[in-house]
Amino acid sequence: xxxxxxTRAKSKTKAAKKAVKKVRRASKKxxxxxxxxxxxxxxxxRRASKKxxPRTKKKGSRAAKRGAKEVVEETPGKEQPGxxxxxxxxxxxxxxxxxxxxxxxxxxLGFDNPRKALLTTIKEGVDNSLDAxxxxxxxxxxxxxxxxxxxxxxxxxxxxxxGPGILKKQIPKIFAKLLYGSKFHRLKxxxxxxxxxxxxxxxxxxxxxxKPIAITSKLSRNLPAHHYKLEIDAKKNExxxxxxxxxxxxxxxxxxxxxELEAKFQKGRQSVEEYLEQTAIANPHVSxxxxxxxxxxxxxxxxxxxxxxxxxxxxxxPYGVELGVLIKMLHDTNSRTLQSFLHSDFSRVSSRVAKIxxxxxxxxxxxxxxxxxxxxxxxxxxxxNQTRIMNPPTxxxxxxxxxxxxxxxxxxxxxxxxxxxxxxxAVYRGNPFQIEAGLAYGGSLKADGLARMLRYANRVPxxxxxxxxxxxxxxxxxxxxxxxxxxxxxxLPTGPLVILVHMxxxxxxxxxxxxxxxxxYPEIIREIRLALQDCGRKLAKFVRRRRKAVESERKKAFIQxxxxxxxxxxxxxxxxxxxxxxxMVRQLTDVLERSRS
Amino acid sequence: xxxxxxxxxxxxTLVRSKIQRRSKPTLSFPLxxxxxxxxxxxxxxxELKGRKKTRTLTVATVKTFAQTLRMMSQAKIxxxxxxxxxxxxxxxxxxxxxxxxxxxxxxxxxxxxxxxALFEVNREQLGFIPEEKGGEIAGKLVVIDRDLDTGKKxxxxxxxxxxxxxxxxxxxxxxxxETKAKFVLAIETAGMFQRLVxxxxxxxxxxxxxxxxxxxxxxxxxxxxxxxxxxxxxxYAFVDCDPYGMFNIYRTLKVGSGNAAHINRYFCAPxxxxxxxxxxxxxxxxxxxxxxxxxxxKRAKDALKNDPFVQHYKPxxxxxxxxxxxxxRAEQQAFAVxxxxxxxxxxLPDKLAASKKFLP
Numbered sequence: 001x002x003x004x005x006x007t008r009a010k011s012k013t014k015a016a017k018k019a020v021k022k023v024r025r026a027s028k029k030x031x032x033x034x035x036x037x038x039x040x041x042x043x044x045x046r047r048a049s050k051k052x053x054p055r056t057k058k059k060g061s062r063a064a065k066r067g068a069k070e071v072v073e074e075t076p077g078k079e080q081p082g083x084x085x086x087x088x089x090x091x092x093x094x095x096x097x098x099x100x101x102x103x104x105x106x107x108x109l110g111f112d113n114p115r116k117a118l119l120t121t122i123k124e125g126v127d128n129s130l131d132a133x134x135x136x137x138x139x140x141x142x143x144x145x146x147x148x149x150x151x152x153x154x155x156x157x158x159x160x161x162x163g164p165g166i167l168k169k170q171i172p173k174i175f176a177k178l179l180y181g182s183k184f185h186r187l188k189x190x191x192x193x194x195x196x197x198x199x200x201x202x203x204x205x206x207x208x209x210x211k212p213i214a215i216t217s218k219l220s221r222n223l224p225a226h227h228y229k230l231e232i233d234a235k236k237n238e239x240x241x242x243x244x245x246x247x248x249x250x251x252x253x254x255x256x257x258x259x260e261l262e263a264k265f266q267k268g269r270q271s272v273e274e275y276l277e278q279t280a281i282a283n284p285h286v287s288x289x290x291x292x293x294x295x296x297x298x299x300x301x302x303x304x305x306x307x308x309x310x311x312x313x314x315x316x317x318p319y320g321v322e323l324g325v326l327i328k329m330l331h332d333t334n335s336r337t338l339q340s341f342l343h344s345d346f347s348r349v350s351s352r353v354a355k356i357x358x359x360x361x362x363x364x365x366x367x368x369x370x371x372x373x374x375x376x377x378x379x380x381x382x383x384x385n386q387t388r389i390m391n392p393p394t395x396x397x398x399x400x401x402x403x404x405x406x407x408x409x410x411x412x413x414x415x416x417x418x419x420x421x422x423x424x425x426a427v428y429r430g431n432p433f434q435i436e437a438g439l440a441y442g443g444s445l446k447a448d449g450l451a452r453m454l455r456y457a458n459r460v461p462x463x464x465x466x467x468x469x470x471x472x473x474x475x476x477x478x479x480x481x482x483x484x485x486x487x488x489x490x491x492l493p494t495g496p497l498v499i500l501v502h503m504x505x506x507x508x509x510x511x512x513x514x515x516x517x518x519x520x521y522p523e524i525i526r527e528i529r530l531a532l533q534d535c536g537r538k539l540a541k542f543v544r545r546r547r548k549a550v551e552s553e554r555k556k557a558f559i560q561x562x563x564x565x566x567x568x569x570x571x572x573x574x575x576x577x578x579x580x581x582x583x584m585v586r587q588l589t590d591v592l593e594r595s596r597s
Numbered sequence: 598x599x600x601x602x603x604x605x606x607x608x609x610t611l612v613r614s615k616i617q618r619r620s621k622p623t624l625s626f627p628l629x630x631x632x633x634x635x636x637x638x639x640x641x642x643x644e645l646k647g648r649k650k651t652r653t654l655t656v657a658t659v660k661t662f663a664q665t666l667r668m669m670s671q672a673k674i675x676x677x678x679x680x681x682x683x684x685x686x687x688x689x690x691x692x693x694x695x696x697x698x699x700x701x702x703x704x705x706x707x708x709x710x711x712x713x714a715l716f717e718v719n720r721e722q723l724g725f726i727p728e729e730k731g732g733e734i735a736g737k738l739v740v741i742d743r744d745l746d747t748g749k750k751x752x753x754x755x756x757x758x759x760x761x762x763x764x765x766x767x768x769x770x771x772x773x774x775e776t777k778a779k780f781v782l783a784i785e786t787a788g789m790f791q792r793l794v795x796x797x798x799x800x801x802x803x804x805x806x807x808x809x810x811x812x813x814x815x816x817x818x819x820x821x822x823x824x825x826x827x828x829x830x831x832x833y834a835f836v837d838c839d840p841y842g843m844f845n846i847y848r849t850l851k852v853g854s855g856n857a858a859h860i861n862r863y864f865c866a867p868x869x870x871x872x873x874x875x876x877x878x879x880x881x882x883x884x885x886x887x888x889x890x891x892x893x894x895k896r897a898k899d900a901l902k903n904d905p906f907v908q909h910y911k912p913x914x915x916x917x918x919x920x921x922x923x924x925x926r927a928e929q930q931a932f933a934v935x936x937x938x939x940x941x942x943x944x945l946p947d948k949l950a951a952s953k954k955f956l957p
Contacts, residue, residue, distance in 0.1 A: 555656045562663040565697040566654075569666035573609035573673055587616050592656060 098178045099237040102200060103207060109200045110464075110514035114153060115270075117204055118146070118263035119463070120514075122272050124197030125159035125257050126279065127460055130286060131191050132255070134308055136164035140283075144276065145291040146265060154209055155263045155293060160256040165219040168226045175202055175215050175257070176230035176239030187431075187506040188313040189397055191460045196513070201259055203232045208262035212242045216256040218249050225249035265293050270463045276300060278454050278461035281408040282400055282502060303407045308459075309398045314506060315347040317392040318357075318384045320430020326384075327377050330369040338372065338380075339365035348390040357383045394425030394432045397504050400459065405438040405500060413498055416442030416546075419538040420500075423531045428523040433505035435524070437531035439539050442546075445496035451475075453492065455518075456502040462516055469517035471501045474528035483536035484543040501528055556593070563588045601723060604716055605673045612666070624665065625651040626714050631855035636905040641867025642852045643905060645859055661708070663697045668708045675724025683728050684709060710857070719815065719860040726767050732817035733762035733790065733808040736799030738824075741773040742766075755805070760795060762808065769820045776805065776828050781821060783807045783869070785836040785846055789929050789940070798941055802949070805830070813850050818864045821850070825866050832866050833955065835945075838874035839889070839926035840896040840917075844904060847871055852906050871956035872948050876919040879927045882944065885934050886925035897921055910957050 102109060110120035126142055133140035145158040166174060173180045178199050202213030218225035229243035249256075267273060276290055280300035285307055288300040321329070335341035342354035349357075358365035361383035363376050372380070400408070405420035420438035427433070445452075455462040455471045466472050472492075480486075480493035487493040509519040518524065567584040570576065576584070608624070615622040627633065627645050634643040654662045671690065675682055682690070688705040691698045699705040713720045720726075734740075740753040740763065755763045766772075782804050784790045790808035793799070799806050805824065809817055825832050834850060836842035851869040853861025879886060889897075897917050900907045907913045920926070932939045948955075 559656060559659055561696045562659045565663035565694060566659075566666055569663065569670040570609055570613050572670040573606060573666075574613060584613070584616060587619065588654075591616065591619055591621055592654070592659065 097235055097237040099203065099232050099234040102178060102196070103203065103234055106200070106204060106207075108513055109196060110516070111200070111204045114262055114264040115266055116464070117208075117261060118155065118157070118265060119270065119272055119275055120197075121157055121201040121204070121259055121261060121263075122146075122159065123275060123460070124192075124201050125157070125259075126276075126288075127191040128198055129159060129161035129163055129255070130279075130283065130459075132163035133161060135190075135310070137307060137310075138163060139285055139287070139302065139305060139307060141287045141289075143289045143291075144272075146272070146293050147291075148293045149260065153262050153264060154260060155265065156258065156260045157263075158256065158258045160254060162252070162254045165217045165253045165255055166215075167219070168217075171215050171217060171226065171228050172230055172239035172241055175199055175213055175228070176232045178203070178232070178237055187316060187396070189311045189458055189504055189506050191458050198257065199232065201261070202230065203234070205259040205261035206231055209260045211260040214243075214258040216247065216249055216258075218251060218253050218255075221252050225251075273298070275461055275463055277412055278456070278463075279459075281412050281454060281500065282405070282456045282459045282461065284400075284404050284408040284411065301411070303411050304404055306404070308400070311398045311506075312393075312396045314393055314396045314432075315345060317427070317430030317432075318342075318346045318349060318389055319427075320507075321346075321381075321384070323378060323381045326381050327372075327374065330372050330377060333369045335369060337366045338363060338369055341369045347392050353387065353389060357387050360386055391427045392430060392432045394434070396506055397425055397432055397434045399434050399436050399504050400502055402436070402438070405436060405502070409438055409440045409498070409500065413440045414444040415440035415496070415498070417539065417542045419535050419542075421531050421534045423527050423534075426523060426527050428509070428521040431505055431507045431509075433503055433508075433524065433527070435527040435531045436500075436502040436504070437528070437535050438500040439535045440498040440500075441539055441542065442496050445498065447496045448494070450492040450494055451497035451499050454498060454500040456500070457508040457510070457515070457518060458504055459502070460515070462518075464514070465511070465516040468511055470520045470524050471503070471518060471528055473520060474525050474532060475499055475501070477525075478529055478532045478536065480536065483540035484547070485539075499532070501531070503528075559589065559592045563592070599676055601716065601718060602673050602676045605669055605676075608715070609666070609669065621654045622662075623651050623653045624662070624715065625649045626711050627717070627859055629710065629714055629856050629858070631903050631905075634855050634858045634905060636852060636909045638909060640862070642861040642865045643855060643858050644861060660697070664691070664694075664699070664704075665708050665711060667691070667694055667697055668705070669712055672712060672723040672725070676722075681724050681726045683726055685728055687725060713857070714859045717859045719863060721768055721815075727815060732765045732810060732813060732820070733787075734765060734805065734820075735762045735790070735794045735808075736805040737776055737778040737803060738805045739775040741775065743771065756799070760791075762790075762794065765814075765816050765820045767816050769816055769823065772820075772823070774824060774828055776824075776830070777803075778805045778828075778830065779803050781805045781807060781824055781830050781832045782872070783809055783813070783821060783832060783834045783850060785809055785811065785834075785842055785929060789835070792938075793941065796938060796941055798945070801941075802945070809846065809850070812845050815860075815864045818850060818853075818866060821866045821869075822864070825868050831952070832869040833872040833949075833952070834869055835872045835929060836874070837926070837928045838876060838879060838884075838920070839928075840893045840900065840920070842874075843871075843913075843916075844896065844900045844907070848900075848904070848906055855904075870952070872952075873944070874927055874929055874931075875956060876916055876923060878944075879923065879925065882932065882935075884927040884931040886923075886927045886931075889920070889924050889926055893926060894921065912956050916956060 106112070111117040122144055126144065129142045130140050141162045143158070143160040147156040147158070149156055176199055178196055180199070205211060205213060212229040212231045215228045215230065216225050224246040225248065227243065227245050227247040228241065231240045231242055232238075233240045265272070273290070276288055276298070277300065280286065280288055284304040285302060286300070287302040290298040290300070292298070329345055330341065333341045333345055335344055338358055339351060339354045342349045342357060343351050355365050357380065361376065361379040363372065363380055399422050402420040402422050406418050409415075409418050409420070418438070418440050421436065423435045425432050425434045453466060453472065453475060455466070455469060462469065475492060476490060485493045485495050485497065503518060503524065509521060509524075511517045511519050563585055566588060567581045570584060571581040612622040612624070626649060628648045628650050633646050633648045635646050636643055652658055652662060652665070668687070671687065674680075684706050685702060687709060688699055688702040691705055709720060709725050713723065716723070734755050735758060736755055738755040740755065742751045742753060743749065744751050753763060778799075784793070784806060787808050787810055790806060793806055807817070807821060813821070821832055824830050834847045836846050847869070850866055852867065853865035857864070874884070878884065897920065901914060901917055907917065932944055936942070
């Protein structure tokens, strides 16, 4: 976090100076980003810290400021009791660390209540483990243990993987410093984005039980395992090491995280179990073992040995860049001319396109990027959006693939019919993304009630805020009646149906930093709809064919039941022979079966 | 072979030849509902307009089709063997038909009615006889029947039943009559009938009393019809003053039922007249009343709107409107309010003195 001191402006000149400072601070901020962390959360945290700084007083800063002004303007020299001077205020104005901020606002990270805190802790741990294993090319094997403690509402959570391990010197920062990580500053598809999760979980544990987070990590068979117990110094957002020792750990390599926290263990919807089950569906290459507080062991077996393809990091696409980011990039670049800056710091910008942009913006292509003024940058930003630029490369995405979605669904869900589709990559706001969908129908699924939805973003199940999610919107807006299902207006379809939707992207646009719902970009909604329609068509074919088979079977039985009676009656009335009667049955069956369709 | 049996065989042959030509066999029935009947005053009864429904053999109709054919076969056997069977018995016989059996009697009744309509004969001619009792007779009539064992003539004097009455048999075609009575009085309720019998009203008025017991059965209607035709007797109906008495009991007696219009020509008494109780009687005789029930109002409005008989007679439309305006109904036993024998001593003589004023 930035450490620039902030003081309240006392005069106009000071305010001007402050503005300059702000710009500088902004640039510093962006630099700090090159550390680890999640962007949205960071931005918000910073924004919040800016706001809250003056608020460390009694009231909102603006109100305080106005109060101070009044004092100066209306009754100069006199001070009203209870009002503060700018100097007094300055004494109380100090920096807030991200850690402090999130300690107070833990709901922003998914720690609103004990039940959700447990899920979030496990989710962060498992996501990290899977990311690490996949990046190291190891088939992930993760163990999750929730053990009860002596106190009723406290649990000891252990997450253990067979990943590459973590370098000793990195351990304290990764686990006990918020906004530290590898994933934020790159445009690359991964589960984690922000670098807050696991340290926030540790901090939550520390806050509710006073116990430090424990990490054991081993890099290879021949090296010793390091064991750390860490606390976060919330004021400084720095790790405090409680225990640092070498231990024996009889595994080849891997990382083990142990957190004791106040929590509530529950089954059913939005439970740890549901999260693990859904993770297993979307990650058929993963093997999960889960030990519940009751000592029960649940195993989610691996059904594919095929690791997801490694994804490539890409440069940002010009269409997705906001003005502020553009200014910052101009400031930070190593390129010497504007043209080369555009060409080398963005994807899909050739020298020719770069020149066109410069011409449109009426800025010389040879000007030095850091010298570009704000006004010019604005022109440049507009010019970018007026220029036709090729879509970003999409080989940076690694979808699950329809075959593996099918395998995952079949493993966990007992149904009669499965289908899955992977859409070609598409682009929203300059970010490439790809939508996949799958359906499971019939079998032992519940026939009455709404369809069950499985939402994923970069292979991570989304359990909360279903109604706020673009996926839900698309599912509701798809008219399932066309696909032989029932659906009330404005609701999910009804029937024995599971709908899986996965969005893979270098940057999934969540509606909040707790990563629970995908934002409603029209491009995304459109792609989801197309994927669902594709699946729906296949489903309809299946449902109709089955219905038809059942119906014709029923009719056939019906016909065979009553035709002999017609023949008997005719035989009696017309005194026919048995042979004639049999012929009659055959002819009648003929007549009716022909007319069946 | 009888005519009916022949017609059954013809129909069966038609069905078979269609099947042999690999086309769907059909049976067509006259549509049995009020919408398919018209009233012809010259003939005096409701008769079919001729609309037909065709039942084609399809997957949906295969069950009823099979049941209809089997019931037809059953009818043919009955006719050929000169045997009879009640509707209830027909239902039990169908229990031998495995999958084609009937689960409820009303299903088999419908099929029997269909067949009856198909051949445009009354079901008695097919061997199916009704369950219901035919009605009771008291008064100046001698019915000539046969002794079932010896076949000898049997004279039944209806004046000699004391406080009891003669029961109309389910089939009346073979009966002959002798009478000197002046008219036939058809009474709705057994209670009123008994009062009149007890006090020998038939002797006093020189008439034949018939207890219909609600809507008259086919046999009862046929019996009255034959009395009217062969003995040239006028028929007067004495029923409750409510839509049921007027349009279910009296209308059926006079012009037949809408549901069995194919046989109405035999089963009605077109010369019947409505003695009472009329809506005007309620006023004239200050009868105690009950408010009209919702079903009564519905039935009355339905009669105004759909009944071809009512549509033909303005006096009836006026009577219904009057009844609806009054919003009340009265029973024929309501005269007891004045005196138990008020009916015998005052009402009936008063009315009979002006038989021209009877509702048609």
